[in-house]
Amino acid sequence: MSLKARLKDQALSEGFASFGVCRPDAIPETVGRLQSFLDAGRHGQMGWMEERKTWRGNPTALWPEAKSIVMLAEPYTPDHDPMDNLAHPARGNISVYARNRDYHDLVKKRLKRVGRWLIDQAEGVEIKVFVDTAPVMEKPLAAAAGLGWQGKHTNLLSRDLGNWFFLGAIFTTVDLEPDEAAQENCGSCRACLDVCPTDAFPAPFQLDARRCISYLTIEHHGPVDHDLREKLGNRIYGCDDCLAVCPWNKFAQDAQEVRYAAREDLVLPNLADLVALDDTAFRTRFSGSPIKRIGRNRFVRNVLYAIGNSRSVDLLPDAQALTQDQDDTVADAARWAVERLR
Incomplete structure (x- = not known):
């Protein structure tokens, strides 16, 4: 062989x-x-x-x-x-x-x-x-x-x-x-x-x-x-x-x-839980995950965009809580989400 x-x-x-x-x-x-x-x-x-x-x-x-x-x-x-x-x-x-x-x-x-x-x-x-x-x-x-x-x-x-x-x-x-190289089959x-x-x-x-x-x-x-x-x-x-x-x-x-199988907490996670993460909680939750590399601010920004698209007024207080966040991008995303939900 x-x-x-x-x-x-x-x-x-x-x-x-x-x-x-x-x-x-x-x-x-x-x-x-x-x-x-x-x-x-x-x-x-x-x-x-x-x-x-x-x-x-x-x-x-x-x-x-x-x-x-x-x-x-x-x-x-x-x-x-x-x-x-x-x-x-x-x-x-x-x-x-x-x-x-x-x-x-x-x-x-x-x-x-x-x-x-x-x-x-x-x-x-x-x-x-x-x-x-x-x-x-x-x-x-x-x-x-x-x-x-x-x-x-x-x-x-x-x-x-x-x-x-x-x-x-x-x-x-x-x-x-x-x-031999593969041929395109679309x-x-x-x-x-x-x-x-x-x-x-x-x-x-x-x-x-x-x-x-x-x-x-x-x-x-x-x-x-x-x-x-x-x-x-x-x-x-x-x-x-x-x-x-x-x-x-x-x-x-x-x-x-088996470590590619989805963690239960990462299949349709609650947006309210995710948007409340500070840096320490973010790092703890996503330890060992590729998500960790984008950092808390970028991740929470994404969550706030999702909240703004959710049409769920129950999430309005969660977005309002971040309108004065120390990170300007997070604060901007929070204000956008609030405007959308209102």
Whole structure:
């Protein structure tokens, strides 16, 4: 059995559901697409994309010694349709991936175990592992490695997994045979484009992050534009709409990692409870969660927008209590929510 075949077996035994290999220079077309995205200003406040574009568009610049990139996918498929949560405006809607442990930590530990196995196979083998925390274009690389294709919503799709999965990368000095790149299979379907509440897709296969709810609730700091606040609905961290409606999800595999299963307190949490969090209570409640990284102020801002969209006058006192908050953005969101509820 070849080293690549044994490596695949090792990866699958660690809980990964899909495996593929590509060369570090397999995505030359990404450079132009990334530059067009940046030139149009569609990255919004994510200045790190501009600062690290050389590495992001060219993996060989990130680590010249790498000869192969192993791409791996791990499912986090929800146990119910997340679109159902939109029917409860007085409750918060948190993106499926963020309802329990931080996937960065869990996936990275698995990648390191697979990488250590590879190191043990031959003298002088080197690796670097990445999980969405470095200037690595995981989705184009995964497509080049045959794991799937980037759909019209720009996320990765797979015939075998749908689109509910995390990606991880192992860069290595080992020369492994590359897999055949995946072919796009979206056809004439527009479900992901049409469902977007903020029209964040200027065209199929293009995303304007400045209008994306995931960007607005996580990456964007400061007040959200008034014309977009109502469109956030009860989404207080991320958005799953374009993922949830994809027909390829009929092939989605169940998540094997129990720590991806939603915590009970993060499935439709009460907005009144969340808006009252101070910094200490916020950090305690979201310890070990990816939500923790956006901080109390940005999170409470999102909750206040949801309160303003809730049409629930019972939440008016909760919003009024924050109209003089020390954080100007929180105070602005509270005043907007009060005005809406009145």
